Amino acid sequence: MSKQSLVWIGKWTFILAAAGSAVGLGNIWGFPYKAGTNGGGAFVLIYLFCILIIGLPIMMAEIMIGRSSQKSPVNAMRLSAEKSDQSPSWRFVGWGGLISGLLILSFYSVLAGICLDYIFISGTDSGGMSTTEKFASQTASVSKLLFWHTAFILMNIIIIGAGVVSGIERIVRLLMPMLFVLMIVMVVNSIINGDFARGLSFLFAPNFSDVTPATFLSAMGQAFFSLSLGMGSIMCYGAYMPKDENVFNTSLTVCGLDTLIAIMAGLAIFPIIFAYGLEPDAGPSLVFISLLSVFWDMPFGNFIGPVFFILLSVAALSSSISLLEPSVAFLSEEKIFSRKSASIILGLIAWFLGIGSLLSFNLWSEVNIIGDLNFLNSMDFLANQFLMPLGGMFVAIFAGWFLSTKIIKEELEPGQKKIFIVWRFFIKFISPTLVALIFINQLFFS
Numbered sequence: 001m002s003k004q005s006l007v008w009i010g011k012w013t014f015i016l017a018a019a020g021s022a023v024g025l026g027n028i029w030g031f032p033y034k035a036g037t038n039g040g041g042a043f044v045l046i047y048l049f050c051i052l053i054i055g056l057p058i059m060m061a062e063i064m065i066g067r068s069s070q071k072s073p074v075n076a077m078r079l080s081a082e083k084s085d086q087s088p089s090w091r092f093v094g095w096g097g098l099i100s101g102l103l104i105l106s107f108y109s110v111l112a113g114i115c116l117d118y119i120f121i122s123g124t125d126s127g128g129m130s131t132t133e134k135f136a137s138q139t140a141s142v143s144k145l146l147f148w149h150t151a152f153i154l155m156n157i158i159i160i161g162a163g164v165v166s167g168i169e170r171i172v173r174l175l176m177p178m179l180f181v182l183m184i185v186m187v188v189n190s191i192i193n194g195d196f197a198r199g200l201s202f203l204f205a206p207n208f209s210d211v212t213p214a215t216f217l218s219a220m221g222q223a224f225f226s227l228s229l230g231m232g233s234i235m236c237y238g239a240y241m242p243k244d245e246n247v248f249n250t251s252l253t254v255c256g257l258d259t260l261i262a263i264m265a266g267l268a269i270f271p272i273i274f275a276y277g278l279e280p281d282a283g284p285s286l287v288f289i290s291l292l293s294v295f296w297d298m299p300f301g302n303f304i305g306p307v308f309f310i311l312l313s314v315a316a317l318s319s320s321i322s323l324l325e326p327s328v329a330f331l332s333e334e335k336i337f338s339r340k341s342a343s344i345i346l347g348l349i350a351w352f353l354g355i356g357s358l359l360s361f362n363l364w365s366e367v368n369i370i371g372d373l374n375f376l377n378s379m380d381f382l383a384n385q386f387l388m389p390l391g392g393m394f395v396a397i398f399a400g401w402f403l404s405t406k407i408i409k410e411e412l413e414p415g416q417k418k419i420f421i422v423w424r425f426f427i428k429f430i431s432p433t434l435v436a437l438i439f440i441n442q443l444f445f446s
């Protein structure tokens, strides 16, 4: 076996980095508000089903493709296609990923910036404003949003510029344990101060009368986004995974951690929302408006509030670095730029694009780009509902039908014959069909 060029040093690093990518705003902000607007338990059940049926097989495929070629997604797709006697044009799947990574980073950073700002807002008094007024006044200020957006992009540039081991590996080893501890503080807080029984039954007692085809699609899209699939982040991190680590076990662990954190976020939020007589279905403003009003009200809220928003920011940062890494890895691997210059240039591109999303909260709130969607929602739509499902579907089709069995067998350790058979079946037939269904449905019927 050839020596791997660039590898994570610590045994747990792949899991920490991939879980860091997966666990993000999607879990702590997106999952609770989507569960809240889709009737709770039934949504959660369908979501779990999607993680297992669609997410896990595609995650395994991305890791195999990345690790077998040890290159960034564009070259990983090209090389593994060539080694399987297929056309090198499969590299366009990698290109799609690079573009979606930058698009997502651009608006993700604006949202993460608001979380950073809220660390301070939740720690201070209301000053006589309602939380709705507070949110409106914060997002009306272009300079405030710009300040936090810039700060967040800068952190990404610094970490990614420092390198895979001294940047990403070092930071995820710090951030992920921190995230877990903060999350436990939040759940304990919710057990003490919240209506925990009601929160539990909201999340776990499925009421199928609430389920519509849209619930199914929203849960599938959420599972996809949450696992960071279809745009190269996991493939890129997989390229740095040591050869002696087991693809199935690590993928299962990452999917498990991602789900665990999403559920814990639900358990941290809903019991206190219920205890304070608020509704779970506020939508995207659930944490910024409803939850903030609880923090402003409850004992030690000025401490618990910042803990929650630090948690959100930490989760966002460990995700956003995985959005920037694939394209930076590509430019430096092709020797077009050094890693540092590539991080600066690509970070600046995402920063610049992010200004459009930032203005969607104020000056451009009436400016529609795609259909009746403003700039931020258009970016979100393009990436999440178009490029990511499309990328995921192509990865599944490629891995299921074109990737050579020799490569797959090398990657899925010997002795895992049953896993090979089951995975092969899912990646060939089930995952691409289901993703195609989400894709077509979201595109044409939403």
Ligand code: PHE
Pocket: 021, 022, 023, 024, 025, 026, 027, 104, 225, 226, 227, 228, 229, 231, 233, 319, 320, 322, 323
């Ligand atoms: N998975 C991240 C989240 O849940 C978002 C993300 C998507 C990160 C794609 C990287 C790649 O917030």
